[in-house]
Amino acid sequence: MSEFSWVGKPHPPLKMEGVPKVTGEAIYTVDVKLPGMLVGKILRSPHPHAKILRIDKSKAERLPGVKAVLTFEDIPKVKYASSFRDMPMATSGTLQPPDQYVLTDKARYVGDPVAAVAAVDEYVAEEALKLIEVEYEPLPAVFTIDDALKPDAPQIHDHAKGNIAAHVKYPFAQGDVEKGFAEADCVVEGTFFVPRQVGAHLEPQACTAYVDPTGKVTVWSPCQLTFPLRRELAKIFSLPEGMINVVTPFVGGSFGTRLSLYCEPIAIALAMKTGKPVKIVHSKEEDFSTLETRTADRVTVKAGFKKDGTLIAMQMKVYTWAGAYAARAYLAGPILLMWGLGHYRCPNTDGECFVVYTNTTPAGAMRGYGNPEASTVVEQIMDMAAEKLGIDPVELRLKNVKKAGEPSNLGPCPIESTYEDECIRIGAERIGWWEKRKLKKQEGVKRRGLGMAAMMHCSGAWPLLIEHSSAMIKFNEDGSVNMIINPAFPGTHCWTTLAQIAAEELGISPEDVHVVTGSTDTAMFDLGSHASRTTYVTGNAVLEAAREAKRQLLERASKMLGVSPEELTVKDGRVFVKADPSKGLTIGEIARSTIWDLKGESFNISGKASWSSRYSSPPTGAYFTEVEVDTETGEVKVLKFVVVIDCGRVINPMTVEGQIQGGISQGIGYALYEDYVINKKTGVVESDNFNTYRIATNYEMPEEIEIIFINKPDPKGPFGAKGVGEPAMVGVAAAIANAVYDAIGVRLRELPITPEKILKALKEKEKG
Amino acid sequence: MVRVLTPFEYFEPKTVEEASNLLRDYGEKVRVLAGGVDLLARIRRREIQVEGLVCIQRIPGLDYVRQDSEGLKIGALTTLRTLERSQEVRENYRLLFDAIHSIHSIQVKNMGTAVGNLCIATPASDVAVSLLALDAQMKIAGPSSERSMPLENFYLGVKRTALQPGELVTGILVPPLPKGSFGAFMKLVRTATDIAKVNVAVRATLRNGGCEEVRIALGSVAPTIVRARKAEEALRGTRLEREAVVEAAERAAEEVNPITDIRSTAEYRREMVKVLTRRAVEKIKVEAGVKG
Amino acid sequence: MRGKQVIKLTVNGEPYEVEVEPHMTLLEVLRDKLNLTGTKGSCGVGECGTCTVLVDGKPFLSCLTLAITVRDKNILTIEGLARDKKLHILQKAFLEHGAVQCGFCTPAMLLTAKALLDENPNPTREEIREYISGVLCRCTGYVKIIEAIMSAAEEIRRRGSEYE
Structure with missing residues (x-):
């Protein structure tokens, strides 16, 4: 029998988190409706790069039903960073430079907002946009890293000479790479291109803003980082933070895309102007064309090994294809270096990253934040080295994985726990690695291949970012609690996981944890949902708060029962004497008599805590896959996935499995199908909806998926838990790429691995 | 936006x-x-x-699928789903069934009609490719007269049909299949629910192991769906020997005029016409029990 | 015919008379006129299936259906799936199997699954995969959705009822 009542047991979503989603009652940002609400709409630049010479909005303003038309002249001339200037990279000390205006007078990509209207309905708003006359002076534009770096390339921002948004040296470089390469018995090198990927959440981006007569701003937004959003909005509008309340309704998927700020300031500006609530909802074309995508990167890796497979030197050079604004590319590119160079033990490392502005949609974060990109490159380099060294890929990785206590991938902070080696061994066994590879024949039209990738990620981004969350817990008369938290909830069912943590500590049922959440006014600070941090960081805040509440509960019970608190324990909603379980009180009895104390000693049993994470507990894992490649059509079918995950102790196996299955589908999309196409002449995004940009349907999922949890506790996670949201997809594409090579002997250096690319490569191979 | x-x-x-x-x-x-x-x-x-x-949704008498001596008759309002669930289609016009079955959205099949699918005149239509191989006839009504026209002549270009002002398609007639008739439909897609990069439908009449008659229809490889006539020529009168099949596939690839777009490249499409045409004929051979 | 007119619709068993214009989609009418926001919209090109509702029992894309063309028909939206405060067995199964994450595709998945089970009470895994393939899900990888539908089908057959 488990030592726990709730931790480690599959738990369906709490009623309040799950039921509204199946009955249609869950309110998402797109569903927000307020009396007198107006529709906001954004006029976007049709040019990739253009000066605005003149805007005439008078005709639009005269259209009946139009309540406000705004251009850059009507908006505070304050630059902001869509990914929040106050997200410092703690390690390197760099801060995101604000480089963007709410409405611009110089368009830098097709889709850049140049004006906005508020009108009584969608039809009038659209008509009004057509009536805004904008005279553009088109400027030469650049769409690729190479073009942006040419000496005569047009300058996109005055502050960024040569279109370099950032040049970051690997902050944790060690030893001497040149010496390392000289001492290596085998050096492998390769340049890879990893593409943009779209979050492709189903709920269109939306926002509603309202300014009440006292000047207080309320913003309904699906942003994953509500408190940083509030702070950035305060800066833009020169408001105190307390005068802004960011409300988070249910979120229809986010996957990193919604870490950033989008139409919120436009909605606020329109609401300020009209005095009415204003709601903006993107079309899906607007989403695909203007929301941040995963960055694309050109990555060159050189790795040196000793004969026995020991990695002794590694160097990476990354060119990050940012869009018109640095956005999250500013962090995602440099972090790619850290994932890549920090995964395996290596005494000599060095690297640099150039983040390059182009006249395209801003790029930034998506699930894994640089790690799927790094993994796709480094895990293929590992396979190339294994082949060259004559060592099995599994053995090569086992030789080089880090152990607990060594520096983590994100800096010198020691790894609290890792079972990566165990993950690799178990995964290899479960997929039949050695047997199948021995039997493999490379003949016939359809060829099978096996591939693997090892993975190390993070549970919150400390020490790169401040990882701060808070929680409050208070007991009600009935013995239930209110848990006041605000991590944003993009569908991971983190309320349930956090309720399991609280319930376990408090000896109550998770359904007796009533979650109070959803706005910055309600809850204490929480950085938000990113970097696989909610269970680990907010979970620790919840646990701390629960411990304090429990301390108060037992203290009060001890007075009521006349025993010392140490003699008491709590389980199933009842506090009792350990030595004599018959002697006890229900939590309801204790809570009620504490709130309504006839002796005049009333108080509310409660706990609150802020958790500022200073530890590194990287989740680790291994991905194994078997694929079949049709050598005549180039089609790749993913037959099987085995994922072995060390995410510490698993709090809720049901949701963790769900994360991994979803991660596999996004990873398969990244590896094989998802192609963000920008027209090379016009800069227009051609893959602007689900018909042109293909995400995996259920047919693309492998028939067989095996998920294995190591389930060993981490010393610092709440009940030993580590993060898992992003890790779920980190190694998927790398494993597929390695399996395709195993099947057909051709390595494609650019995702997605499409049939067109495979056939071309096979033909080139034939020609020799 | x-x-x-x-x-x-x-x-x-x-x-x-x-x-x-x-x-x-x-x-x-x-x-x-x-x-x-x-x-x-x-x-x-x-x-x-x-x-x-x-x-036209509420015009009576346009939602039917029935088979009689003239062939299979489909009304202008008959949905893809109705056809997919029709026993006549599934058992007697397998080539059409396979094409419809390959469209993976129940929603689209519940709403979309076969005639509508033909009238939007996309060169990627699975339904049109299979019906071209089946030599379907379009029933067209005009203000003062009715006429019928082979599907083959219906398309003038991308999204352009031979309909005159005032004309609409009221139904489709698929002629009866001769004895010894076999068909195969194949397509390549990016993901399962996508429209085809390339699709191929082959219908052949085999008698005593010989290919008496054959129609090969190709989609997504030219401004309209097309027939691969030279490829058909290479098969007609043969016993579908490997050489003849390879020759036909090569010819089919030469007959098309594909473009590069978001779904695929011209080069790949041309190559795939070859592969799919060969595979479709091979499938027919297996079904018909033709050796070699 | 141009301009506003009143049409009759039966939504979730309730008769409605609603004023529409011909260009208004069923999605707009459900969400904006009838305040039934459980039906979600996303792609607007017939690719994601998010806006699925049942029209006379059949899954339709409400974003590509003009409201005027379905007048006098029976519409079932997600708000009508639970009966007398009791969840449909599919709804329970989706929760119990972890088939719901962000929940944005869930109304469409549930209604599509209901149409499938009405048509075919004992579907194979393959039949489920095919029937739901027109509804995209970005969160779950579909595994638990398929499991939930399999399990609900069995439960409904066993009980002879869609409700507990």
Whole structure:
């Protein structure tokens, strides 16, 4: 029998988190409706790069039903960073430079907002946009890293000479790479291109803003980082933070895309102007064309090994294809270096990253934040080295994985726990690695291949970012609690996981944890949902708060029962004497008599805590896959996935499995199908909806998926838990790429691995 | 970047004649609304402008599928789903069934009609490719007369049909299949629910192991769906020996004129015409029990 | 015919008379006129299936259906799936199997699954995969959705009822 009542047991979503989603009652940002609400709409630049010479909005303003038309002249001339200037990279000390205006007078990509209207309905708003006359002076534009770096390339921002948004040296470089390469018995090198990927959440981006007569701003937004959003909005509008309340309704998927700020300031500006609530909802074309995508990167890796497979030197050079604004590319590119160079033990490392502005949609974060990109490159380099060294890929990785206590991938902070080696061994066994590879024949039209990738990620981004969350817990008369938290909830069912943590500590049922959440006014600070941090960081805040509440509960019970608190324990909603379980009180009895104390000693049993994470507990894992490649059509079918995950102790196996299955589908999309196409002449995004940009349907999922949890506790996670949201997809594409090579002997250096690319490569191979 | 449709005038004729008159009177300004999947999406995306829609959904007598001595008859309002669930289609016109079955959205099949699918004149239509191989005839009604036309002559270019002002398609006739008739449909897609990068339908009549007659239809490899006549020529009269099949596949690839777009490249498409044509004929051989 | 007119619709068993214009989609009418926001919109091109509702029992894309063309028909939206405060067995199964994450595709998945089970009470895994393939899900990888539908089908057959 488990030592726990709730931790480690599959738990369906709490009623309040799950039921509204199946009955249609869950309110998402797109569903927000307020009396007198107006529709906001954004006029976007049709040019990739253009000066605005003149805007005439008078005709639009005269259209009946139009309540406000705004251009850059009507908006505070304050630059902001869509990914929040106050997200410092703690390690390197760099801060995101604000480089963007709410409405611009110089368009830098097709889709850049140049004006906005508020009108009584969608039809009038659209008509009004057509009536805004904008005279553009088109400027030469650049769409690729190479073009942006040419000496005569047009300058996109005055502050960024040569279109370099950032040049970051690997902050944790060690030893001497040149010496390392000289001492290596085998050096492998390769340049890879990893593409943009779209979050492709189903709920269109939306926002509603309202300014009440006292000047207080309320913003309904699906942003994953509500408190940083509030702070950035305060800066833009020169408001105190307390005068802004960011409300988070249910979120229809986010996957990193919604870490950033989008139409919120436009909605606020329109609401300020009209005095009415204003709601903006993107079309899906607007989403695909203007929301941040995963960055694309050109990555060159050189790795040196000793004969026995020991990695002794590694160097990476990354060119990050940012869009018109640095956005999250500013962090995602440099972090790619850290994932890549920090995964395996290596005494000599060095690297640099150039983040390059182009006249395209801003790029930034998506699930894994640089790690799927790094993994796709480094895990293929590992396979190339294994082949060259004559060592099995599994053995090569086992030789080089880090152990607990060594520096983590994100800096010198020691790894609290890792079972990566165990993950690799178990995964290899479960997929039949050695047997199948021995039997493999490379003949016939359809060829099978096996591939693997090892993975190390993070549970919150400390020490790169401040990882701060808070929680409050208070007991009600009935013995239930209110848990006041605000991590944003993009569908991971983190309320349930956090309720399991609280319930376990408090000896109550998770359904007796009533979650109070959803706005910055309600809850204490929480950085938000990113970097696989909610269970680990907010979970620790919840646990701390629960411990304090429990301390108060037992203290009060001890007075009521006349025993010392140490003699008491709590389980199933009842506090009792350990030595004599018959002697006890229900939590309801204790809570009620504490709130309504006839002796005049009333108080509310409660706990609150802020958790500022200073530890590194990287989740680790291994991905194994078997694929079949049709050598005549180039089609790749993913037959099987085995994922072995060390995410510490698993709090809720049901949701963790769900994360991994979803991660596999996004990873398969990244590896094989998802192609963000920008027209090379016009800069227009051609893959602007689900018909042109293909995400995996259920047919693309492998028939067989095996998920294995190591389930060993981490010393610092709440009940030993580590993060898992992003890790779920980190190694998927790398494993597929390695399996395709195993099947057909051709390595494609650019995702997605499409049939067109495979056939071309096979033909080139034939020609020799 | 818009989420709503443009306002338009709406007509709901009660008869084909009434519909035809509306189409004649308003000409290019109006469109026929049947299932609406393609049409309304394109209006929403502002790819086409319309001043009015002629909704034929409530005209009686256009929703049928039946088989008689003249062949398989399909009405203008018969949905893809109705056809997919029709026993006649599944058992007797397997090539059509396979093409419809390969469309993986129950929603689209519930709303979309076979005739509508043909009338939008996309060169990627799975239904059109299979019906071209089956030598389907279009039944067309005009203001004063009716006519019929082979599907083969129906397309003039991308999204352009041979319909005259005032004309609408009221049904499809698929002729009876001769004895010894076999068919195969194949397509390549990016993900399962995508429209085809390339699709191929082959229908052949085999007698005593010999290929008496054959039609090869190709989609997504030219401005319209096309027949690979030279490839057919290479098979007609043979016993579908490997050399003949390879020769036919090579010829088919030479006959097409594909482009590079978001779904695939011209080069790949041409190559795949070869592979799919060969595989389709091979499949027919297996089904017909032809050796070699 | 141009301008506003009143049409009759039966939504979730309730008769409605609603004023529409011809270009208004069923999605707009459900969400904006009837305040039934459980039906979600996403792609607007017939690709994601998010806006699925049942029209006379059949899954339709409400974003590509003009409201005027379904007048006098029976519409079932997600708000009508639970009966007398009791969840449909599919709804329970989706929760119990972890088939819901962000929940944005869930109304469409549930209604599509209901149409499938009405048509075919004992579907194979393959039949489920095919039937739901027109509804995209970005969160779950579909595994638990398929499991939930399999399990609900069995439960409904066992009980002879869609409700507990």
